[in-house]
């Protein structure tokens with residue numbers, strides 16, 4: 001399976017934060033899934049996640065993979081969006097001494113990685129301080 | 131005529147001061163600051179490019195426009211630093227905002243004029259009735275060669291406009307274009323940095339095209355400089371727009387709100403479009419605005435806008451351009467060199 005195909009399949013989630021809400025119990029899932037882990041139902045409604053949330057926990061990566069050497073050190077966090085969905089992402093444009101659990105963050109569209117010198121550019125979501 | 135339904139800008143957070151660049155190359159910072167009227171410029175982070183800045187500027191434009199993105203019939207991104215050599219920026223932008231798949235995408239390139247070009251074409255398509263809404267973006271993450279004069283100005287930023295049939299926040303009164311073949315600035319294929327013809331970039335290039343375009347457009351609509359509340363010119367540095375304004379008979383006050391280059395640098399395709407977003411941030415209903423872009427090679431697109439009373443309702447629903455400029459972190463030349471990939475890495 002090529003990287004292109006894998007990346008392409010995730011575009012609705014990576015670019016637009018498309019998620020699903022269980023039609024019977026209302027639980028929200030990101031990324032979407034086939035069976036609701038709350039009630040076992042298989043019918044979902046498409047929803048778009050909120051762009052705003054708050055930081056639940058974080059860490060600062062000081063020794064990262066070599067492809068991220070330009071950005072090291074960088075912060076990674078688990079963010080709870082308004083609406084309850086939690087997601088893990090990089091926190092960009094932040095001074096580390098201002099990182100604080102509960103701080104308001106918003107989604108920004110960023111380049112996530114490059115497939116080497118000649119491969120595709122992969123875009124998606126990161127968080128930045130409000 | 132078409133109108134601007136929504137507008138938005140984006141500026142990366144990093145800034146580098148003229149002094150910091152001058153220090154590395156043994157240049158005289160005060161003479162650059164005085165001569166080019168530049169203090170600092172924006173620098174993109176390694177995870178920012180024309181596509182990411184276009185998406186963020188467009189989110190602001192959509193917040194102001196309050197339209198369904200699926201109704202956007204054209205997505206045009208103007209830039210001379212499209213991230214791919216082959217593969218459009220526009221499709222990523224269109225996908226990110228939810229405008230796909232019933233949409234026409236094209237990437238424009240014309241040195242610093244590609245953004246206004248996108249606006250120009252969107253207005254034509256809207257007027258012809260081919261599309262209901264068009265999205266025009268001017269964005270760049272341009273680079274000047276290390277130690278070249280352009281290194282002090284080449285900056286990053288984006289401006290985005292939703293163009294539609296109703297007058298929106300600013301009605302397009304008329305447009306005009308002035309082009310000639312003038313080799314003042316260029317970049318050949320596979321070359322990393324552009325080349326320029328030194329002083330030749332001034333009089334026969336920037337000044338001739340902007341003054342000719344502005345004069346031709348004002349004659350066409352039968353208006354004079356005093357009829358305009360504001361004027362926006364392309365801003366390769368701080369000095370040129372002030373000088374061309376004076377040549378045409380505009381005052382400092384008319385230029386001031388959109389004069390971003392001293393604290394932003396030259397955002398190339400984003401330059402005059404961002405000057406327009408900053409001007410719309412302060413304009414009042416009924417104000418007339420003249421905008422004239424400039425792209426080397428060479429040409430100018432001119433626009434006359436009349437601000438409508440809708441401006442007051444949308445101005446503050448998304449961040450203003452100067453508000454974005456105020457959010458900044460200063461970086462040193464070493465960080466700048468790393469972020470802009472001026473350092474040769476191991477394989």
Ligand SMILES: [Zn+2]
Nearest residue numbers: 022025036039
């Ligand atoms: Zn359920």
